[in-house]
Amino acid sequence: MSTFDASAICPPRLAGILAVWRRNFLVWRKLALPSILGNLADPMIYMFGLGYGLGGLLPQVGGVSYIAFLAAGTICSSTMNAATFEALYSAFSRMHVQKTWEAIMNAPVSLDEIVGGEILWAATKSLLSGCAILVVAALLGLTHSFLALWLVPLVFLVGLAFSALGMIVTLLARSYDFFMYYFTLVVTPMMLVSGVFFPMSQLPPLVQTLSHLLPLSHGVELARPLMLGRVPEDILLHLFALILCALAGYLASLRLARKRLLD
């Protein structure tokens, strides 16, 4: 009620959002290579370890080899992880510990633009992470047609959705400890029930129904057929769900940010 509705009087401008994005990009550029390699290591270990190790024991999964099945899931889940990590730990450092946001707000950049820039940046970083895995998967022959190129915009959209959701958590957090709850109660369970590691049809019917509401499952439902050279079903539905998540997360973040930092 008493929340300072700054956006009503100062609508966010792209220039302000990009100024914040560029700040983060400049930091990232200094450590780009180790950052990409670091982001790549964890999902790769999973993909190879499970894909070849566990996959060797399995017949086909969903009609393809297990590693081919796993590739699309790994791309989506590592995009989710990269976006979430950046929107949580890194953004929280800038907002709360380094007071970088406060410094920026003294310049002609609004808080809304800062939040927008942070979400856009986290999505960009997750795009790099997702694309790096896509490239490795393509080199291993796990992509089957140019349809796989659609994963690039898809990964960005998945990144936007999870960056925006992560930003909500950051704006509610009092310390880094809070993020553990989000990872153990939200991110990890979502990874397990969204069809990343095994088809959702293996889940009990009730869980399946819930899983279909999760943003990660919408990403996987689009990514997997594209990786296997097929046109996905229900494209609009899945896109709508991801866009809705990104938008709702962004709007909720703006509200929380104003409440936390402007009054």
Add this chain to the structure above:
Amino acid sequence: MPLSVKGLFKAYGQKSVVAGLDFELARGECFGLLGPNGAGKTTSLRLILGLARADGGEISLCGEPVPERSREARARVGVVPQADNLDPDFSAAENLLTYGRYFGMKDADIRARIPRLLAFAGLEDRGGEGIRSLSGGMKRRLTLARALVNDPDLLILDEPTTGLDPQARHLIWERLKLLLQRGTTILITTHFMEEAERLCSRVGIMDGGRFIAQGSPREVIAGNIEPQVVEIYGEWQGQGVTAWAEAHAAALCSRFETSGETVFCYGADLRPLMAHLDGQPGLRTLHRPANLEDVFLRITGRELRD
């Protein structure tokens, strides 16, 4: 006019933090917002910058109404915040570059300004160094340089020298005097009265969210306190200084007060008091003109504000 504040009011719950503040800054002057912790200084600055919503009053910053057009107004303002918030991920020069970008400046224009800004901060040779390797004084100077990246019409400083050693503090003062000479308008909050007396053409002493005294430092001193002070401490006839005060102070000065083990005597002519004190070997004295700190303590009280 760089800044005009009328009837500014801000409450958090039942507590009014800014309770009817009025002041204006003329171009080229330095105005000091003084007051103990919790007087509402920092909140007032946040309101002026459009970073918090006022519950009443009008603000015009660099000709723009706040908060409606605060973003446009901030484009013409430089801010040195109380807490150090230089970007630790960047070198000194990158801090200036990034900050200039927030103002929508072109990289080439910022880069052209960086050597001058670093020189102003006395950091000519340290542009490439990380923030963590800079001393507290250097960081403050760099923060000041950062606030000048957009060549502002108004510079707002929130306790700019808190935590600095005397050398570093004097260097900041010199830089601010240089800016005043060049015609920059300055709004500064501080609780160092010496700082206010040196820099400010006008001061407003705040307490409980409103001004309780306003004017040039000289006017504020003349209007609120006797011109001379003698501080007296030590032993008197085997007792504390308070025993001396009870026996003699009232007769020798126009007003006195006791704080802990020190007696402060105020008056227009304290030579008779000093002559008397020459005959009291156990007592130690400091005779000086009254300053802004005396006024400040008199009107805001001596008790701690935590």
